[in-house]
Amino acid sequence: MKNFVFENKTKIYFGKGQIENLGKETARFGKKVLLVYGGGSIKKIGLYDEVIGRLNDFGLTVYELAGVEPNPRHTTVNKGAAICKKERIDVLLAVGGGSVIDATKAIAAAAKYEGTDCWDLVSGKASVKETLPIITVLTLSATGSEMDGGCVISNMDTNEKLGYFAPDNNPDVSFLDPTYTYSVSAYQTASGSADIMSHVFDVAYFTTSDQMDMLLRVQEEVLKTVVRFAPIAIKNPENYEARANLMWASSWALNGFIYDGLRQSAACHAMEHELSAFYDITHGHGLAILTPRWLRYVLDEKTAPRIKRFGVNVFGIDRTLSDSDGADASITALENFYFVTLGLKSRLSDLGIDDKNFKIMAEKACKVRGGSLQGFATLYPSDVEKIYRLCL
């Protein structure tokens, strides 16, 4: 195992009705709030009115940035940062899923940046020095952005989707009320669940390195939680226990609890970001399509034991199988879970994607990570292109 540093400043209010603490927590940071949200689903479920009411109770002045896109655009971030500078905003309040929270994080940094284009920060041309405080109210269990310091922003002018990480970019306070995810569709629940699992897979679980045994087992528990509760939430959207387990699992998958210093290049995330950047698809769905093909592509003597262990401990496949057969059965179990149990379409062609851009996407995916994707196996652009083809 490697050495690691753990630090997570985010304060979590978990459970039904915790929104009653929103006004008090927001007022700690100042008087002027920029409320950031997406396409308006928060109005349908009554959350918008609830939030405004809570802020009004504490006499806060609320500005708004609505319409954040599912893959949030750098232009939207720039718009938010301009409001912050003009109105001297004290604190940002993101109400939504990972896209809204990611956009809010970039706004928090861009608001304190002397330049006018947040892309300087996202692309690493300039570094994040200071940020505005961030509060989030989560409405989708998926990205883990509610309790980590990462954010991913898209630039559709250049077909780029890039992420950066800054510890100061962790939300200060996040409200996780499972009832706010009752209205999440079966499709978004399935995609979000694949996203949660992919964070566990991609950052630490699928590796040939040693890990702290306790954390490896806990990673498996987070995966088992998704496998157990995602189908329940899809079948019965208002099952509190299922929504609660998925919600806390989404945070655990990325908040640092389950890692011991092993941070890989997150191969599937790198490949998926190109899919979203070119085709604007749902991130978690792209990950669900890519992951089993990636596992089959990297399956060899070195990787087979961990892939088999995954299937044994998470899906209960027969532990007496050989490493190779066990790994094969594990991947099949994952495919069945994504494409049968959760009902996600299994092929890029089902999403209207053909092979036209695979070569350039493969090159870009590797370029972002310094020329190749390291980790469970080393992938060069020619490998990535082959994996995309396996997904067709």
Next chain:
Amino acid sequence: MKNFVFENKTKIYFGKGQIENLGKETARFGKKVLLVYGGGSIKKIGLYDEVIGRLNDFGLTVYELAGVEPNPRHTTVNKGAAICKKERIDVLLAVGGGSVIDATKAIAAAAKYEGTDCWDLVSGKASVKETLPIITVLTLSATGSEMDGGCVISNMDTNEKLGYFAPDNNPDVSFLDPTYTYSVSAYQTASGSADIMSHVFDVAYFTTSDQMDMLLRVQEEVLKTVVRFAPIAIKNPENYEARANLMWASSWALNGFIYDGLRQSAACHAMEHELSAFYDITHGHGLAILTPRWLRYVLDEKTAPRIKRFGVNVFGIDRTLSDSDGADASITALENFYFVTLGLKSRLSDLGIDDKNFKIMAEKACKVRGGSLQGFATLYPSDVEKIYRLCL
């Protein structure tokens, strides 16, 4: 499941050699440091010189409070607080196990208290309002004090051992280097391991209430980690993997990761504090003796399913047993683990304790918790006295 608030400010440096960051982290809080330690074992393993060297590198002025007792005394805390006030200490540095860290937490609060006796704060007569910053270097995997806001202080004048909890009392930074526990004796390793397990048992695992499924499973993984690695650490004290797993497990058992708002009255801890207060025994050993007897005492139709589940998932007992037989087998498995595998003595009489004070101890244990011990089962003083007798 209940609602909960999660917040943990402690920054963890985990792994071999992380002490290289000590000077930098300490200097963040000021120039004058009070170094707090125990009986001098940190000098034997070279840690004292290492710490002083790191502090000197950053030009810090170091004051010392040595000789903190295994069950730290309020008189020692008062001594430390007096040094802080006189010398205008900026930051406290605890180097040791849970006792040293607990004493340091109480010093951090007493240093900012206008009174001269920390017992006012410990007993709740006055409340903790402000604290000095705290840094810890852990040398014993047991209490979890390195990453939580609780501390327990003993007053031998009145035979009282009392704890209090304040979120601001979390250490700001803790250094967890498993190699510092290489010299911990087999006895202390065993006692510390029982302490870790007891935190999981006592705060949340043994309950008849609903819990978030993911967290219940993770609690079992923490327990399994201790069951797997404590015997390895006892047999081979310099096994890094075993010491590392035990060390992070000790923090996890109490840092809030594994709880979802379910905080019970910690019956075994309440009963053990009286043992230590009267007889100054090792806390973890007292817990090991009490826990199986407590489980047998509270075993009934309501509690049997959870006790059986514990044995099935942690010790691999036969899941086809009836609840009652399964629970019985679980308790026997725990007894075997504590008293055979870990080699701890199983009876209070082995520690020279007789029944002379049982009645008054039972009354005090319940009085501290408002008259009875709530949780898995409700215990009154007459019940507690019977449990003490089962331990003779």
